[in-house]
Amino acid sequence: MTERGMIFNSEMVRAILDGRKTQTRRPIKFPFKDRNLGCELSGNELAGELSARNYLNSPFGKPGDRIWVRETxxxxxxxxxxxxxxxxxxxxxxxxxxxxxxxxxxxxxxxxxxxxxxxxxxxxxxxxxRWASRITLEITDVRVERLNAITESDAEAEGITYTGFGDLLVDGYRYLWKSIYGDDSWQVNPWVWVIEFKRIGGDGHATD
Known part of the structure; x- marks a missing residue:
């Protein structure tokens, strides 16, 4: 098991504490090089690796690894x-x-x-x-997909509730993404890491 720190903004932290957030999406930075061979991998190749449960090139680890939340x-x-x-x-x-x-x-x-x-x-x-972090997460899944592939259930797992920006939770997530990464970032439809997780307590067990 490996632990890694990951930054979450205050809105995301509140959603985790409320039990509403069990997914996070992060842009993939290209060019992306294979850790073994050093050759560049495309988004499709990364997606294929992770769908086959090959987590070698995942910078966030694999199911069972942990994330400690870095917050302000x-x-x-x-x-x-x-x-x-x-x-x-x-x-x-x-x-x-x-x-x-x-x-x-x-x-x-x-x-x-x-x-x-x-x-x-x-x-x-x-x-x-690390000592200042109050939230520890256990990864349950890691995958790669296009940003716009997010579904309503995914948006809910991202912690999105009623948005005021449309009838769909995806609309609220799109607004959140653009507020972080810029107005054009959604239309570009980048490849993203999708990390699913559960919050665990100090005893290593999942919280309610």
Missing amino acids: FQGPLFDFDQMDAYCKDSTPFEKAQFCVYKADGKPAPEFFDADDNLHCCWRPSIHMP
Whole structure:
């Protein structure tokens, strides 16, 4: 089993926490080279590999591997009278329980650093270390397909609910995709990784 970090925005995190999101789609970056042979692979070739359950070239791993969610956060945060203890040994404070998360809807926290300077800010998800992650996912499937192949049930599994942008959940997902990747990104219809997952608890078992 392998663990990898993956960035999710606040909207996606809320959908995972609510139990609404069990899929995510990420663009495939071409040219894509085979890990063994070094030759370039097309989208069709990647799709064929994964449909045959050959996960060698999957950057996200295979079913049974895990993803730890990287989200916008701040931490570790603690009482100022604990600063000396933190400066001597930060390890006991490097836990998710000492962090706050933007997806929870709270304002950016205020805190003092070791030099008594006041700060009020979030830390970007790209800078989240493993210890600060509060959500772990287990991959249940990985496949490759064209973006526009998404179905209504897929859009629901992506966490889309009523959208206000049309009668279909796919319409809501299209709006979300364009908000992340640009107005022309949907029409291009790129090849994407489709990762299906379930959330697991600290004991390694699936959550309800």
